Amino acid sequence: MSALLTLDGISAGYGSFAALFEVSLQVESGEAVGVVGPNGAGKTTLMRVISGLLRPSAGSFALEGMPLEHLPAYRIVEAGIAHVPENRRLFGRLTVEENLRMGAFLPAARKHFAERLAWVYELFPRLQERRQQMAGTMSGGEQQMCAIGRALMSKPKILLMDEPSAGLAPLVVEQVFELVKRIRREGFTVLIVEQNVGQVLEVVDRAYLLETGRIKLAGPSAELKNNDFIRASYLGI
Amino acid sequence: MDIYLLEAIVNGLLLGGVLALLSLGLNLIFGVIDVVWIVYAEIVMSSMYAVYWLHNYYGWPLFLAFAAAIAVGSIIGVLVHVLVIQPILGSAPINQLLATGGLLFFLQSLATLLFGTEYRNLGVRLPVLNIDGLYISFARLIAFGVALAGAIILYLFLARTYLGTAIRAISQDREIMGLMGVNEKRIYIITSAIGGGLAGLAACLLVLQYDVHPFIGLTFGPITFMICVLGGLGDMIGGFIAAFIISQIIAIGGFYFSSELAEVMAFVFFIVMILIRPQGILGKK
Numbered sequence: 106m107s108a109l110l111t112l113d114g115i116s117a118g119y120g121s122f123a124a125l126f127e128v129s130l131q132v133e134s135g136e137a138v139g140v141v142g143p144n145g146a147g148k149t150t151l152m153r154v155i156s157g158l159l160r161p162s163a164g165s166f167a168l169e170g171m172p173l174e175h176l177p178a179y180r181i182v183e184a185g186i187a188h189v190p191e192n193r194r195l196f197g198r199l200t201v202e203e204n205l206r207m208g209a210f211l212p213a214a215r216k217h218f219a220e221r222l223a224w225v226y227e228l229f230p231r232l233q234e235r236r237q238q239m240a241g242t243m244s245g246g247e248q249q250m251c252a253i254g255r256a257l258m259s260k261p262k263i264l265l266m267d268e269p270s271a272g273l274a275p276l277v278v279e280q281v282f283e284l285v286k287r288i289r290r291e292g293f294t295v296l297i298v299e300q301n302v303g304q305v306l307e308v309v310d311r312a313y314l315l316e317t318g319r320i321k322l323a324g325p326s327a328e329l330k331n332n333d334f335i336r337a338s339y340l341g342i
Numbered sequence: 343m344d345i346y347l348l349e350a351i352v353n354g355l356l357l358g359g360v361l362a363l364l365s366l367g368l369n370l371i372f373g374v375i376d377v378v379w380i381v382y383a384e385i386v387m388s389s390m391y392a393v394y395w396l397h398n399y400y401g402w403p404l405f406l407a408f409a410a411a412i413a414v415g416s417i418i419g420v421l422v423h424v425l426v427i428q429p430i431l432g433s434a435p436i437n438q439l440l441a442t443g444g445l446l447f448f449l450q451s452l453a454t455l456l457f458g459t460e461y462r463n464l465g466v467r468l469p470v471l472n473i474d475g476l477y478i479s480f481a482r483l484i485a486f487g488v489a490l491a492g493a494i495i496l497y498l499f500l501a502r503t504y505l506g507t508a509i510r511a512i513s514q515d516r517e518i519m520g521l522m523g524v525n526e527k528r529i530y531i532i533t534s535a536i537g538g539g540l541a542g543l544a545a546c547l548l549v550l551q552y553d554v555h556p557f558i559g560l561t562f563g564p565i566t567f568m569i570c571v572l573g574g575l576g577d578m579i580g581g582f583i584a585a586f587i588i589s590q591i592i593a594i595g596g597f598y599f600s601s602e603l604a605e606v607m608a609f610v611f612f613i614v615m616i617l618i619r620p621q622g623i624l625g626k627k
Contacts, residue, residue, distance in 0.1 A: 156521055178520025187521070194518045196511045203507050210504055211523040259523065 107170065109134040109294055110155070110186075110263055115164035117154050124150040126318045127164065132263060137285070137295040139312035139326070141302045141339065147318040148298040149191055152267040155296075156188035157181040168262065183211055185262035191271060193252040197241025201232055201251050204240050208258030217260070225254040228287065246277040253284060257293075264288065266297040270304070282308050302339035306330050347597055349476050354593025355586065356478070359486035360547050362585035364566040366493055366578055367540030373513050373576035374533040377427050377435075380442040383563030384449040385422070385538055389415045389545030390554040391453065394462050404466065411549075412542035419538015420531055428530070446559070453556035461553035468550060485547035492543055493582065496536075509533055513576070568612050574622015584623055588612075 108131035117125045124147040132138045142148055153159040155166060157178035165174050168184050176184070187208075196204050205225060209218045226233035229250045235243060240251055249269055256264055269285065270278040278301065285308050289295060299305035306312060306326045314322040314335065322332065329335050336342045368382050379385075389411040396407035426441050468480040500506035508524050509532075519526050544562075552558060569588050573580030588608050595604030619625065 158517065158520060177525070179523050179525045182521060182523040190518060190521065194515055196514045196518075198514055199507065199511055203511075206504065206507055207511055207522045207524075210508060214523075215504060255522075 108132060109136075110166070110168055110296065112155070112166040113164055115151070115154055115161045115166060117150055117159055117161045119159075123162075124318050125154070125161075128315070128318070128320055129164075130313055130320065130323070132294060132296050134262075134294055135292065136311065137289050137297065137309040139305045139309035140296070140298045140315050141300070141305055141312055142315035142321075144300060145317075146315045148300075148315055149267055150318075151315070152188060152191075152265050152298055155181075155265060156186060182259060182261075183213075186265060187256035187259050187261035187263075188265040189249075189252050189256045189267060189269065191267040193245075193248045195240040195248055195251055195255070198239060200237050201240050201243070202236040204251055204255050205232075205258050208255035211259055214259045218258075221258050221260065225257055228257075228291070229254055229284075244277075245273045246280055249273065249277075249281050250284065253288065257288070261293070263294040263296060266295060268298060268300065270299065270301045278304065302335065345475055347594070349478070350593045350597035351590065352476065352478060353482065354590045356482040356486040357593065358586035358589035359489035360544060361562075361565065361569055361589055362582045363489035363492055363540060363544050363547070364562060365569045365573065365581035365585050366496060367537045367544070368566060368570050369573070369576055369578045369581045370496075370509075370533060370540070371537040372570070373578065374509055375423070375427065375431075375530050376513065377431075377438045378442065378567075378575070379422065379537070380439060380563075380567075381422065381445040381449060382537075382541060383559030383561075383566060384446050385415055385418050385541040386545045386548065386562060387453060387554070387556065387559045388418055388449060389542040390549040390552075390558065391457060391462075392542075393546060393549045394464055394554050397464060397466075398462075408546040411545055412539050415542020415545065416535040416539040419534040419536075419541070422538070423530060423534035427534075428527075446563075450556050450559070457556065459555060459557075461555045463553045464549050466550060479551070481547075481550040485550065488543070488547055492540065496540070505529075505532065565608075568609070572612055572615055572623060574625040577622050577624055580622045580624040587623075 110132040112128060112130045114127045114129055115125055116123065116127055128151060140148055140151060150159065154161050157176055161174055165172055167173060168186060171184060173181055173184060196207060205222060209215055209221060231247055232250055232254055235247060240248060243251065269281050273281060282304050285295065285297065297305060297309060306329060309326055311325050312329050313320050322329065322334065368379060371377060371379050392411040392414040393407045396402040396410055397404055422445065426445060427438060430437055430441060471478045471480055500510055508519065508529055512519050512526065512529055516526065565588065569584045570581050572588065573584035591608045591611055592604045595607045
């Protein structure tokens with residue numbers, strides 16, 4: 106069986122500064138995969154490459170065998186990759202429902218707007234309560250719900266989540282990881298990037314450890330949780 | 343109240359409608375693309391010429407000429423964006439200002455070269471209404487109604503449609519638009535077409551009241567910029583309100599003093615407001 110998302114030797118950077126060096130990874134359909142690592146390891150850069158916000162300097166990547174490395178961001182969404190960006194990046198001066206409408210901008214998604222809106226509201230009832238509120242005025246956790254909901258409106262084949270716990274209070278972080286589990290139960294394939302290694306290993310099947318732009322380790326979550334290096338460097342055990 | 347004062351106020355209100363329409367287009371462009379089209383009033387001038395030539399020379403029915411003039415405005419808008427703005431989108435705002443400013447002189451000179459400096463009148467005489475001794479120009483009344491309708495249609499488009507929502511969203515976070523499946527370049531082109539189209543619509547209303555000549559843009563351009571800045575650049579509602587404030591100052595000032603002094607008063611008011619509320623009349627920060 107071929108993987109849903111394949112990255113093959115991706116290198117990328119900003120100007121003369123290289124942030125990723127020949128990163129290869131696969132995500133199978135239905136899987137939840139984590140990319141963990143410290144600040145500055147290149148995790149966000151990786152997400153930006155996959156969603157087309159940054160062109161890789163070398164390497165290729167594909168969704169269901171369709172090469173994507175030369176497509177602009179708006180075509181990559183069309184192919185089926187939705188990205189929940191770091192710090193949520195909601196349209197603060199649009200209402201919650203307008204943010205969700207933006208998530209369904211693609212013609213294919215517009216046709217199903219009403220049913221998907223109902224589905225996102227069912228998934229996150231809080232969003233329905235706040236539907237007419239300006240997204241920028243909500244709490245961090247609610248904004249994260251809205252950002253996830255916005256990405257789900259295009260019914261992606263794979264959902265990229267960049268540091269969903271960043272900047273949130275510990276209690277809210279737990280809620281966010283509950284959201285991730287709920288999305289998994291809905292059958293979505295998820296690629297999640299996190300600094301919060303301990304918690305993300307609880308919700309993903311497999312993970313890659315990214316350090317200074319290179320994949321250092323890879324394996325099933327259970328295995329990584331017991332890996333001596335991970336335990337010493339990231340779990341503080 | 344003095345009937346002549348009332349007449350001045352009503353005329354000010356009617357003038358405000360057209361100024362509001364002009365400011366909407368400019369604010370839309372600035373709000374979305376973050377560029378000031380200094381050349382805006384010259385797009386109006388070009389569309390006024392389009393009405394004049396199509397109607398008076400080629401004998402097109404007036405409404406067909408109007409539709410064509412709106413299309414001309416849209417096309418010029420798209421050309422301004424694609425040929426002038428797009429290549430320098432990332433450069434300093436002063437460069438964009440200078441480029442569209444240069445285009446202003448280009449269009450003025452081109453119109454002078456092609457049509458000469460004559461004042462050309464459409465020759466359409468609309469009646470002046472007499473309502474209980476209150477004289478109101480029918481052309482102004484139409485202009486007001488159409489400008490208001492145009493504003494409402496624009497509002498509904500921005501509030502209700504996917505494209506309109508994207509146009510409002512894009513200034514809040516440009517980079518993220520791609521993640522929504524939005525082609526940013528396409529949004530800019532559509533916005534430029536709408537902005538140019540609004541200039542074309544304004545031209546149809548103005549050509550009923552004013553003669554066309556290559557420098558007619560100078561009659562509306564400065565006041566439109568003033569209104570936009572007063573309302574807060576990019577703030578469409580602020581600009582809309584500012585248009586009526588300025589038009590009332592001009593109308594009432596013109597009634598008590600003279601129309602020249604009224605314009606001086608409008609500009610003094612503008613300068614004072616810029617000192618007190620540089621963020622625009624509705625601006626928060």
